[in-house]
Amino acid sequence: MRATKIAVGAALLAWSGLMFAAGYVARWATSPIEVRVERIYGGSNPHALLDEAWAYVEQHFVGVVPSDTVREYGAIRGALATLNDPYTTFSEPLSRSIERDHMRGEFGGIGVQFSLNDKGQIILKPRPDGPAAQAGVQEGDILIAINGQQLPSPARLEDAAALRGEEGKPVTIEVLRRGQRLRFTIIRARIELASVEHRLVTATVGNATAPVGYIALRAFTERTDEELQRAIEALEARAVQGYVLDLRDNSGGLLSSAVDVASRLVTETVVAIEQRRGQAEILHRTRSGITSPTQRKPLVVLVNQHTASAAEIVAAAVQAQRRGLLVGQRTFGKGSVQLVFELRDGSAVRVTAARWLTSARQALDGNGLTPDVLVEGDAEAQLRAALNALAPSLAAR
Amino acid sequence: MEDAQTRMSNAIRNTALSLLGMFIGAIIFVMGLTVGMVLSRPGATLFGSASPFAFSTLTSDTRHGSTTQPESPLDYALIEDVLSRLREQWYGELPSREKLTDGAIKGMVSALGDPYTQYVEPRFAKILNEDISGTFEGIGATLKQTPGGSIQIVRTLPGTPAEKAGILPGDIIEAVDGQSVMGLNTTEVAAMVRGPRGTQVRLTLRRADQPKPFDVVLTRARITIPLVESRMIDGEIAYLRLFDFSQPASRQLERDLRELLSKKPKGLILDLRDNPGGLLSQAREVGDLFLDAGVFIIERDYKGNEKVSRTTNRGIGQDIPLVVLVNGGSASASEIVAGAIQDRQRGTLIGERTFGKGSVQSPQTLSNGAQLRITIERWFTPNNRSIQDEGVVPDFIVVNTPDDQQKKRDPQLDAAVEYLKTGKAPEAPSTPSR
Numbered sequence: 001m002r003a004t005k006i007a008v009g010a011a012l013l014a015w016s017g018l019m020f021a022a023g024y025v026a027r028w029a030t031s032p033i034e035v036r037v038e039r040i041y042g043g044s045n046p047h048a049l050l051d052e053a054w055a056y057v058e059q060h061f062v063g064v065v066p067s068d069t070v071r072e073y074g075a076i077r078g079a080l081a082t083l084n085d086p087y088t089t090f091s092e093p094l095s096r097s098i099e100r101d102h103m104r105g106e107f108g109g110i111g112v113q114f115s116l117n118d119k120g121q122i123i124l125k126p127r128p129d130g131p132a133a134q135a136g137v138q139e140g141d142i143l144i145a146i147n148g149q150q151l152p153s154p155a156r157l158e159d160a161a162a163l164r165g166e167e168g169k170p171v172t173i174e175v176l177r178r179g180q181r182l183r184f185t186i187i188r189a190r191i192e193l194a195s196v197e198h199r200l201v202t203a204t205v206g207n208a209t210a211p212v213g214y215i216a217l218r219a220f221t222e223r224t225d226e227e228l229q230r231a232i233e234a235l236e237a238r239a240v241q242g243y244v245l246d247l248r249d250n251s252g253g254l255l256s257s258a259v260d261v262a263s264r265l266v267t268e269t270v271v272a273i274e275q276r277r278g279q280a281e282i283l284h285r286t287r288s289g290i291t292s293p294t295q296r297k298p299l300v301v302l303v304n305q306h307t308a309s310a311a312e313i314v315a316a317a318v319q320a321q322r323r324g325l326l327v328g329q330r331t332f333g334k335g336s337v338q339l340v341f342e343l344r345d346g347s348a349v350r351v352t353a354a355r356w357l358t359s360a361r362q363a364l365d366g367n368g369l370t371p372d373v374l375v376e377g378d379a380e381a382q383l384r385a386a387l388n389a390l391a392p393s394l395a396a397r
Numbered sequence: 398m399e400d401a402q403t404r405m406s407n408a409i410r411n412t413a414l415s416l417l418g419m420f421i422g423a424i425i426f427v428m429g430l431t432v433g434m435v436l437s438r439p440g441a442t443l444f445g446s447a448s449p450f451a452f453s454t455l456t457s458d459t460r461h462g463s464t465t466q467p468e469s470p471l472d473y474a475l476i477e478d479v480l481s482r483l484r485e486q487w488y489g490e491l492p493s494r495e496k497l498t499d500g501a502i503k504g505m506v507s508a509l510g511d512p513y514t515q516y517v518e519p520r521f522a523k524i525l526n527e528d529i530s531g532t533f534e535g536i537g538a539t540l541k542q543t544p545g546g547s548i549q550i551v552r553t554l555p556g557t558p559a560e561k562a563g564i565l566p567g568d569i570i571e572a573v574d575g576q577s578v579m580g581l582n583t584t585e586v587a588a589m590v591r592g593p594r595g596t597q598v599r600l601t602l603r604r605a606d607q608p609k610p611f612d613v614v615l616t617r618a619r620i621t622i623p624l625v626e627s628r629m630i631d632g633e634i635a636y637l638r639l640f641d642f643s644q645p646a647s648r649q650l651e652r653d654l655r656e657l658l659s660k661k662p663k664g665l666i667l668d669l670r671d672n673p674g675g676l677l678s679q680a681r682e683v684g685d686l687f688l689d690a691g692v693f694i695i696e697r698d699y700k701g702n703e704k705v706s707r708t709t710n711r712g713i714g715q716d717i718p719l720v721v722l723v724n725g726g727s728a729s730a731s732e733i734v735a736g737a738i739q740d741r742q743r744g745t746l747i748g749e750r751t752f753g754k755g756s757v758q759s760p761q762t763l764s765n766g767a768q769l770r771i772t773i774e775r776w777f778t779p780n781n782r783s784i785q786d787e788g789v790v791p792d793f794i795v796v797n798t799p800d801d802q803q804k805k806r807d808p809q810l811d812a813a814v815e816y817l818k819t820g821k822a823p824e825a826p827s828t829p830s831r
Contacts, residue, residue: 046498047476049765050505052763056761056763057769057771060761061773062699062772074505075502075504076475076501077504078503079501079504082492082497083492085487088483090479277487341478344478347475349482355488
């Protein structure tokens, strides 16, 4: 009996040991596959592969390894590049702040234009009567430091972004002029980026002449509609009989601004149809209740191959309603809408979120608008052609 | 009856016992499973659980044996934010997660600013790995990536399929066998072009003076070119051309050089044009033929180590007036030899700026099968010039135009002969570079 008990106990012990081992092995045998799947295809850390790659770079790369921020910006650019969409882009904080200023149409600054020369230096050109000009900055001065911070060499345009800032606050710059270092402390003022220019021109109608309002829109910013209104008022005071709206070299801007501008040119209509993935169409209509002399007087719109996006929306609305002739060259053909999302560190991603069609349901991507009067050649010849195209309707009045 | 009862209770007891045994066995099986599961997490103990994040990171450690992978300080919050915006808003169909990850790693790696540190996607890494037997052939062209990301032909080597098909330097490769090369790097495009000897590959090329891309079909072939070519020019100038720096290069060069020297030439031309390089050890031995004792090359690696290689004083070609011919196809080992000869003022360089490949890459295989090629070492000439950044600029720049090539003219060689015969420097557009 005792022997039986020992035998049973030993058998039990052996059995449990075997089961334990089987359980243990069962887990090991199944685990590697699971592990690998999780690692490659995301799950808890979809970026494990990025860490893996970077660990090698940090260990073995012969040069200077950039910061995590630069690394992440690079990763974002690389991921966006796989979309094959030239309009879905990433902006680092400094360039984003410049973009934002441009869309707003105003900012706190010192009133200089800056450009990059082929040596990678930032060349200044002060606006007449701007704060920089008043402080003594001259055209051609080379910017070398802002608030004691030396610019890198070669510099990028974004490096000049620190010139901008809060209105009323001083900024100290150092420039190089004919080999001499000069230092200026300048109080920032409100700088407006004019997106609208206007002047009086003359059209020949038969043997007589007629005053015509010429309005050029350079971009569609938050302030464009307001600037346009002021331009119209100024030209109406000169009793213009018609308008030439110049959209040449206007690469676009805010869709809302384009709708506002169109509302001053055409009578109530759908300006553009926006199509998003898997969503109902959005109709962008002119704002109601707008009355403007530009809706009634003869109108011609100048376009060229750089007229794009929001500018094409406006030109298409005019053409669709036969409000006026398009004169110039075939437009760029950008029928997509980008949304801008600012990220937590001030950088931004611009995402192609929609396509838009003209009110005649014409898609513009890659096509562009064909002008009613095709004019190649220089800017002056195109303007003359526009005035000629305007003449018959002026005569009819 | 009693017997039967006893038998019966015995049977019940036995059944109960074996049931109990199986029950205990099952419990212990589950215990074993649990212990096995917990222990299968590297770095985890029975009492603490590792986060899934540490789990995957550590797994990659053990697979590749690297010991000091730091904890990632980067939480990828920005890129996650961007990806979620894309998922919500982007108009098209998003590429797969793997493709986005491939792109992200490429973008990350390009932030290093080094064109040779490259991420090779798994599908191309596979081709590279399959080719260890060496049966795959290319087409005989060197590639480079332009700042805009296009893949450009730098050189076509004489006698190769690329040259025979009329491919020209400057041509941009748009597609290989109809597959776009957008977003791919030079290593990946080279992998696409490679394939078994005798098979065909179709390249879609864009050329500056042609409005539309066009197709070229080439047959992959092994080109056996001689390693060394040597002859006397006009009976007084010795000419030696080295095609690459593979294993027997220096020995064969020395043999031919000895033979040429026996003819008492007035000067020697070493032609390294279109020589893509090869073994560093061969470069040093070739340099040793022409240079006396001194610094030959400085290697600096990622650990900050500096290794200085020197030439000895036993070369048989140390005294004869020397011109080295170089061009944009002279790369790597060719640039080392030319750079050392220039820096040590042993000879005169004529031709065009060299390729600018003065670094060593080490390939690592990532857990998804991709290859990460990392620049681990850079080369510097004796005067400490970085070959990688600038290439080697000849003392006299003489350009062979495509027109020259077509008409079988060789102004670079003519200039070298003239210089050695008369000491007359080549004419403009030549400009002394130093």
